[in-house]
Amino acid sequence: MAKSTHDHGAAFRAGYVALIGRPNAGKSTLLNRLVGEKIAAVSNKPQTTRFKILGIVNRPEGQIVLVDTPGVHKPGYELNRRMMAAVHDALLGVDLVCLIRDASVSTGHGDRFTLDLVKQSDKPALLLLNKTDNLADKSKLLPLIEWYQQEHSWRAIVPISALKGDQIQELLDEIIEHIPVGEQLFSEDEFTDQPMRVLAAEIVREKILEVTGEEIPYVTAVVTEKWEEVREDFTRIYCAIFVERGSQKKIIIGHGAQRLKQIGIRARRDIEKMLGHRCHLELFVKVEEDWRDKERLLDQLGVGKEG
Ligand SMILES: Nc1nc2c(ncn2[C@@H]2O[C@H](COP(=O)(O)OP(=O)(O)OP(=O)(O)O)[C@@H](O)[C@H]2O)c(=O)[nH]1
Ligand SMILES: [Mg+2]
Numbered sequence: 001m002a003k004s005t006h007d008h009g010a011a012f013r014a015g016y017v018a019l020i021g022r023p024n025a026g027k028s029t030l031l032n033r034l035v036g037e038k039i040a041a042v043s044n045k046p047q048t049t050r051f052k053i054l055g056i057v058n059r060p061e062g063q064i065v066l067v068d069t070p071g072v073h074k075p076g077y078e079l080n081r082r083m084m085a086a087v088h089d090a091l092l093g094v095d096l097v098c099l100i101r102d103a104s105v106s107t108g109h110g111d112r113f114t115l116d117l118v119k120q121s122d123k124p125a126l127l128l129l130n131k132t133d134n135l136a137d138k139s140k141l142l143p144l145i146e147w148y149q150q151e152h153s154w155r156a157i158v159p160i161s162a163l164k165g166d167q168i169q170e171l172l173d174e175i176i177e178h179i180p181v182g183e184q185l186f187s188e189d190e191f192t193d194q195p196m197r198v199l200a201a202e203i204v205r206e207k208i209l210e211v212t213g214e215e216i217p218y219v220t221a222v223v224t225e226k227w228e229e230v231r232e233d234f235t236r237i238y239c240a241i242f243v244e245r246g247s248q249k250k251i252i253i254g255h256g257a258q259r260l261k262q263i264g265i266r267a268r269r270d271i272e273k274m275l276g277h278r279c280h281l282e283l284f285v286k287v288e289e290d291w292r293d294k295e296r297l298l299d300q301l302g303v304g305k306e307g
Helices: 027-035 078-092 109-121 138-151 168-177 196-211 246-253 255-275 295-301
Strands: 013-021 053-059 062-068 096-102 125-130 156-159 221-231 234-243 278-287
Touching (some): 013 027, 013 078, 013 109, 027 062, 053 168, 062 168, 078 109, 109 138, 125 138, 125 168, 138 156, 156 168, 196 234, 196 278, 234 246, 246 278, 255 278
Parallel strands (some): 013 096, 096 125, 125 156
Antiparallel strands (some): 053 062
C-alpha cells in the first residue's frame, strides 16, 4: 500500500513517467488532475487518447514529466497500430511506469496483456488502482492487490481516485521518490508539449464524444486548420471534423444543425477558459473515406506522427 517517506532536504529529482493502462482506466483524467490543467481529452468511450501527450508537474522536490498514452488494445486499423506504437514508444523513453487499472471492473485478457507490456519494459513500476470512489467496500481491493503482487514486483501500490482527487498527494510523493536525481527538464511555465491548436482540436473531439453515440467516436478526427489572433484578447479558430461517410456527417451535424451547434458551444466554452479570452470557433465537417487506414491521411491529420 502507499507509503509516504519523502525525505525533506533531498536532492531535486526529475524524470519521465508513463501512464499506461487499458482504455477508460482513467489515465487522461489523472494527467489533468496531476498537472492541474485540462490538457487531455477525457470521455466515457474507450480509445479517447490517440497519441502521446506530455504533462508537466512542478513541485519543490522535483519535476515530473507525465506521458499520457492511448489505452492498450488490439489494433484493427492503421490508426490503432499507430496508437499502440505510441504506447511502446512511451515505455521505452521513461524512468518510471505507472500502470493504471480501473479497480471497479474485473480482470480480463486485456489486463494480462497490459501487465505483460509493463513487465517487458523492465522499468520500475507503480500500480495505481483507480476509481476507488466506485467501491463501496474498499476490501474489494485486496484480491486485486494480491493478484498483481504475485505477478510483478511493484515499487508501490497506490489506490487512488483520479476523478475525486483521493490519494493524489501520496501518489505524487511516490512518483518523486522513484524518479532519478536531476535537473529540471522543462521550464516552469510549461505544462504540456502540445501546441494550443492541438489542444483546441482535442477539446472539440472531446465534445463530439460527449454528444454522440457509440459509432461516431472511432471515425472522427479533428484538425485546427486556421488560427487567427485577431486581437490580443480575441482569437478566431477554424476546426475541421473528419468522418468516413456521408451518413456520419449527417449524425454529427444533427437535425437543423443542432448537434454541431452543441459541440461548438461546449468546445468554445473550454477553449476560452484555456486561452483566458474570447474566441470565435468555426466547425466544418468533412468526409474522408477510410481515413483511419490511410497513411497519407493520418500523417496529414497529424495522428501518431511520433508513434
Ligand atoms: N468514478 C470514477 N470515474 C473515473 C475516475 N477516473 C476516470 N474516470 C472516468 O473514466 C472514464 C475514462 O476516463 P479517461 O481519463 O478518458 O480514461 P483513459 O484511460 O484516458 O482512456 P483512453 O484514453 O480511452 O485510453 C471517464 O468517464 C472518466 O470520468 C475515477 O477515479 N472515478
Ligand atoms: Mg486517455
